Amino acid sequence: MRLARSALEEAGYAVAEAVDGQQALEVFARERPDLVLLDVVMPRLTGLETCRILKARRRATTCR
Structure with missing residues (x-):
């Protein structure tokens, strides 16, 4: 994850992390x-x- 974080930050992206x-x-x-x-x-x-869970939440809030 450190490598991904580093690459994304160098490209100008904001990165947030979670421990679980x-x-x-x-x-x-x-x-x-x-x-x-x-x-x-x-x-x-x-x-x-x-x-x-993320997919279910997205479906619940997406207009169709």
């Missing part, structure tokens, strides 16, 4: 990022669980 899936959901709600990188193995919520 639950914190990632909190950061996502606050920051509304354009890109989300998740580790599959994270404490509290795995990257896959976090991704499923």
